[in-house]
Amino acid sequence: MIRLVVASLFLLLGLFVFFTEVVGFFKFKYIMMRIHAAGLGDTLGIMSIAIAVAILIGTPNAIIKLLLVVVFMMLTNPVLTHLLANMEVKLHQNAGNEYKEEDRA
Amino acid sequence: MFLALLVLWLVFAGSITVSNLVLGVLISGLITLFCHFFMGYSSKAFFASLKKLGAMLHYLAVLLWEIVKANIAVIKLIWRKELPQSNLVHFKSKLKSDAFKVLVANSITLTPGTYTVVLDGQDYAVHALDASFNEGMEENVFFQMTEKMEG
Numbered sequence: 001m002i003r004l005v006v007a008s009l010f011l012l013l014g015l016f017v018f019f020t021e022v023v024g025f026f027k028f029k030y031i032m033m034r035i036h037a038a039g040l041g042d043t044l045g046i047m048s049i050a051i052a053v054a055i056l057i058g059t060p061n062a063i064i065k066l067l068l069v070v071v072f073m074m075l076t077n078p079v080l081t082h083l084l085a086n087m088e089v090k091l092h093q094n095a096g097n098e099y100k101e102e103d104r105a
Numbered sequence: 106m107f108l109a110l111l112v113l114w115l116v117f118a119g120s121i122t123v124s125n126l127v128l129g130v131l132i133s134g135l136i137t138l139f140c141h142f143f144m145g146y147s148s149k150a151f152f153a154s155l156k157k158l159g160a161m162l163h164y165l166a167v168l169l170w171e172i173v174k175a176n177i178a179v180i181k182l183i184w185r186k187e188l189p190q191s192n193l194v195h196f197k198s199k200l201k202s203d204a205f206k207v208l209v210a211n212s213i214t215l216t217p218g219t220y221t222v223v224l225d226g227q228d229y230a231v232h233a234l235d236a237s238f239n240e241g242m243e244e245n246v247f248f249q250m251t252e253k254m255e256g
Contacts, residue, residue, distance in 0.1 A: 017176070017180070020180050020183050020184070023183060023184075024179075024183035027183060027188075028188070032191065032232055033189075033191055033234060035220065036179060036191075036217060036218055036220070036234040037179075037183060039179075039214075039215075039217040039218075039220070040176060040179055040180065040217050042215075043172045043176060043215060043216075043217060044172065044173060044176040044217075047172075061116070061119055064116050065116065065117075068113075068116070074215060075211075077214075077215065078210070078211040078212075078214035078215050078220070078221075079211070081214050081220050082210070082211075082214055082220065082221055082222070082224075085220055085221075085222045085232060086222055086223065089193075089222050089223070089230075099190075099191040099192050099193050099232065100190065100191075100192040100193070100236065101192070101193050101195075102192055102193065102194045102195070102239075103194075103195045104194055104195065104196040104243060
């Protein structure tokens with residue numbers, strides 16, 4: 001019973017994070033800022049849902065597999081985000097209008 | 106690396122039977138040989154990197170905590186009415202090895218609210234959702250920890 005309650009709390013947290021992600025995605029009007037909103041679900045969203053499922057199932061085998069899911073997500077996502085942002089900065093002519101640029105080199 | 110691959114195979118297979126074990130040994134051996142001959146893998150370097158395991162685990166724990174903190178900050182920003190002022194900061198790092206540079210860049214991208222746009226030699230360009238996320242970016246905790254690991 002306690003297990004179910006804790007698991008549903010984590011599940012609700014994950015759902016809330018994903019909901020916020022979608023809201024942010026539609027609130028921001030520009031690609032570079034939308035990427036930030038999309039980054040929410042990849043990290044805290046997937047983590048809390050994996051924790052919830054791990055608590056619900058509870059076998060070691062499933063827990064290791066869920067851990068692997070999170071690890072692979074964390075390894076592959078930054079690469080894609082970086083490529084997307086890099087292409088946007090390189091190809092979009094007016095990209096600089098949407099943010100302040102600062103040089104601290 | 107052979108053992109790590111074998112353990113991964115057994116985890117995916119779900120049970121330890123003779124057929125699983127034979128196939129796993131065969132495939133892990135083939136992958137290890139392939140990496141040895143074509144991708145510059147050496148067991149010496151692998152065991153040398155295992156010595157830093159403690160520091161890496163500490164880094165992972167700090168990374169997870171930073172992710173949770175950054176998530177809360179971004180969620181707050183999204184539910185606020187006014188739009189945040191994003192900015193892009195260029196700076197140079199003192200890191201020398203490519204592996205650590207990529208590790209730090211990936212960590213910055215993984216924490217919501219900031220991501221690396223350009224990583225070229227020593228030059229970083231980091232985009233932040235709100236300008237406050239970029240304050241003190243060039244001496245944040247990831248850079249401090251990797252610089253300590255580099256020695």
